[in-house]
Amino acid sequence: MLVDSHCHLDRLDLAPYDGDLNKAITAARDEGVDHMLCVAISLAKLPDVLGIAEQYEKVHASVGVHPLQDSDAEVTAEQLAELAQHPKVVAIGETGLDYFYDKERAAQQQTQFVKHMQAAKICRKPVIIHTRDAQQDTLDIIRSEGDPELAGVLHCFTESWEMAKQAMDMNYYISLSGIVTFKNATELREVAKQIPLDRLLIETDSPYLAPVPYRGKKNEPKYVAEVAKFLAELRGISVEELAQITRQNYFNLFNISVS
Ligand SMILES: [Zn+2]
Numbered sequence: 001m002l003v004d005s006h007c008h009l010d011r012l013d014l015a016p017y018d019g020d021l022n023k024a025i026t027a028a029r030d031e032g033v034d035h036m037l038c039v040a041i042s043l044a045k046l047p048d049v050l051g052i053a054e055q056y057e058k059v060h061a062s063v064g065v066h067p068l069q070d071s072d073a074e075v076t077a078e079q080l081a082e083l084a085q086h087p088k089v090v091a092i093g094e095t096g097l098d099y100f101y102d103k104e105r106a107a108q109q110q111t112q113f114v115k116h117m118q119a120a121k122i123c124r125k126p127v128i129i130h131t132r133d134a135q136q137d138t139l140d141i142i143r144s145e146g147d148p149e150l151a152g153v154l155h156c157f158t159e160s161w162e163m164a165k166q167a168m169d170m171n172y173y174i175s176l177s178g179i180v181t182f183k184n185a186t187e188l189r190e191v192a193k194q195i196p197l198d199r200l201l202i203e204t205d206s207p208y209l210a211p212v213p214y215r216g217k218k219n220e221p222k223y224v225a226e227v228a229k230f231l232a233e234l235r236g237i238s239v240e241e242l243a244q245i246t247r248q249n250y251f252n253l254f255n256i257s258v259s
């Protein structure tokens with residue numbers, strides 16, 4: 001079975017499912033996707049995220065404020081760590097730096113990112129990091145504030161091999177989304193070929209970034225199967241092997257024990 005290591009179940013387009021999240025989750029299971037990590041992007045929407053995780057055994061959740069959300073600026077590391085005590089919460093994030101969309105708020109983004117790194121150390125959970133056009137600052141903050149024992153993941157990775165390598169040296173995982181299937185993602189495919197399999201995760205980041213052949217449509221967890229298929233072929237391994245490895249990596253990073 002496959003795992004979607006990063007999705008936003010509270011934001012899916014449920015129109016094809018008569019507004020019923022249950023049906024979207026069943027559709028994913030029918031495509032061989034069972035575990036999902038429902039990632040928080042704001043504290044305002046956190047109750048929705050936690051509510052979904054409470055409903056489904058194989059859905060876990062995170063606590064964090066996305067770097068492009070300027071609300072919730074007053075939250076402290078202690079508050080984030082406290083919220084992460086919820087039994088279904090397995091990570092802090094998503095946090096990080098996005099200079100592609102909002103370089104003007106770089107300083108505020110850095111302050112928020114540091115708070116999340118501190119929260120992770122207080123609650124002893126890994127960090128989900130969003131990073132775009134901010135390689136050096138992201139690595140610097142991981143290096144100065146991170147705990148390699150807790151580690152984390154660079155999600156929806158689109159940056160250089162050099163960055164991936166430095167993050168992996170600090171015990172981080174690299175998660176690839178449907179972007180790797182895009183026609184123009186030649187450079188990213190070169191990175192994807194080199195990531196050691198024991199550092200690799202896969203995700204949809206749904207409802208955003210649907211993979212080929214669904215590009216431009218609303219994304220949903222079941223399409224992680226397309227990412228898996230594509231990467232298995234790129235790496236010259238079977239889909240089953242890729243599924244099994246990325247699944248084990250997911251359980252290892254987020255300390256999820258399965259009976
Ligand atoms: Zn993100």
Ligand SMILES: [Zn+2]
Nearest residue numbers: 006039094205
């Ligand atoms: Zn996301």
